[in-house]
Amino acid sequence: MSVLTTTGLTKDYGRIRAVNKLDLDIPAGTVFGLLGPNGSGKTTTLGMVLGAIRPTEGDFHWFDGQTGSKARKRVGAILEYPVFYPHLSGAQNLKIAASIKQSGADRIEEVLDFVGLGKRGKDPFKAYSLGMKQRLAIASALVGDPEVLILDEPTNGLDPEGIHDIRDLITQIAESGKSIVLASHLLDEVQRVCKDYAVLKRGTCIHKGNVKEDLSGNGGWEISSSDLEKLAVSAREINFITEVEKQEDSLLIQVGDDVDGQTINRAFIDKQIVLGQISERRNTLEEKFLELLKSNQ
CATH class of the missing domain: 3.40.50.300 (P-loop containing nucleotide triphosphate hydrolases)
Incomplete structure (x- = not known):
């Protein structure tokens, strides 16, 4: 009704x-x-x-x-x-x-x-x-x-x-x-x-x-280390990472829904990289709203 x-x-x-x-x-x-x-x-x-x-x-x-x-x-x-x-x-x-x-x-x-x-x-x-x-x-x-x-x-x-x-x-x-x-x-x-x-x-x-x-799914994971260029190269070699985007002092990576922070951290340790930061970014209505306004100018 x-x-x-x-x-x-x-x-x-x-x-x-x-x-x-x-x-x-x-x-x-x-x-x-x-x-x-x-x-x-x-x-x-x-x-x-x-x-x-x-x-x-x-x-x-x-x-x-x-x-x-x-x-x-x-x-x-x-x-x-x-x-x-x-x-x-x-x-x-x-x-x-x-x-x-x-x-x-x-x-x-x-x-x-x-x-x-x-x-x-x-x-x-x-x-x-x-x-x-x-x-x-x-x-x-x-x-x-x-x-x-x-x-x-x-x-x-x-x-x-x-x-x-x-x-x-x-x-x-x-x-x-x-x-x-x-x-x-x-x-x-x-x-x-x-x-x-x-x-x-x-x-x-x-x-x-x-x-x-x-707002389902996630907005990716933000990661950083002491060598951002090396981190980006390694990220592109990890099979469950589908997208890598450079930020000012970090990388924003996209992964599958079943991949958690522990799995991400372990993958980089296997490549002898210690992450200085790892944090999940959740989708927000603000991002959706700005995307809608931008696409309907």
Whole structure:
């Protein structure tokens, strides 16, 4: 089952095309990352599927073909900066949010506890730290017990501890059975919490993939010794080394998936070479992302 499908979704602002014929099919039960630099069309896309922005072309539907207010009641969302009343408490702000959504008033204490604000629910919003404000925003999106949660840059502006806490919270929400669509320009964020993802560049989708599959395998092994030229010659003579690339002070070698560091080290010892460094380089979403941007200039 898909929770969201878009077909040729397009948005023009005069001569500027913010989103260009976007086709997405987001499965239920996943954390889906919408990845791209600032200005790539992520927020505009979310605005359209939430009914806040009218598409120029194309269409979309939620769940089993639903659109409009009936579908949106099943979706909780945070777009850009959430607005709360500063002099009201967190619980009072959630009560207003529940009233607007016509549901969820009986879940306020439960939701506050879930996001880690159970002991601060009676404190005024203006006394909250940035991380607490973001937690309250997530609580506001959860108060109606939605099936899908839309998060637009949920860790924007937070310090490292706040980023870690929000990521943990997103993981807990996903484990509770909800589907999540997460828009972010932070590669590490998408790599850590998302299962599937799409990359936008200037409004166009340039890649769709599964995080685990796209980052499968390894990024090679970095090795060095006192004589780099001799090391390179020897590396090319070892049958399980498939590729040798010179770095500034080291070599990057590619080997089979079943070759470990001990095997590599032993092969060079047999050639009377002592490695000064041997470290595995794992594939990262950053490398994949830069490769995609470079190939889609």
